[in-house]
Amino acid sequence: MLDSTAKRLLVVLAVLALAVGGSAAVPAGQALVVEDAETGEVLLTQHVSENTTVSVEYNHSVEKTRVLDEYTVRNGELEMTRMEFESYGWGLPARADVHKENGSYAFDPEGSWEELYVKPGHVAGHKLHVGERTYDLVALSDARTVRLSVTNQSVLDAALH
Known part of the structure; x- marks a missing residue:
């Protein structure tokens, strides 16, 4: 038989397990995820909301x-809303x-995409803007191809990132 201290400890552990498990299931919103396109390693997770601007x-x-x-983040996708360029060159519209x-x-x-692939380069100096934050995409990825996507994020995911 368990003594009263052991019973209390089991109750506390059970409540803790339920709280952690429950928070993993409760949606907290959306996140932009940047992954190494080849390995799937997550390089960046950044909370976004509907209509957040994401730029390369x-x-x-x-x-x-x-x-x-x-x-622009819309309905779990990345909708292309603007392109700016200073001169016409190969690959530009x-x-x-x-x-x-x-x-x-x-x-x-x-156009609207569930995922985007970007090949950051040292010469091009790719930067990723997520809302007001800016990331050096070349340094983040070590100049390897990345996959950008919007996913639903749980309360636990948000707390861990």
């Missing part, structure tokens, strides 16, 4: 000018409905 900024490899691809804004070209492209 880099220098065009040929033109050596700034390019910004902007996405030559036939899009582009307008001039503050010395840059800008347009609102169509």
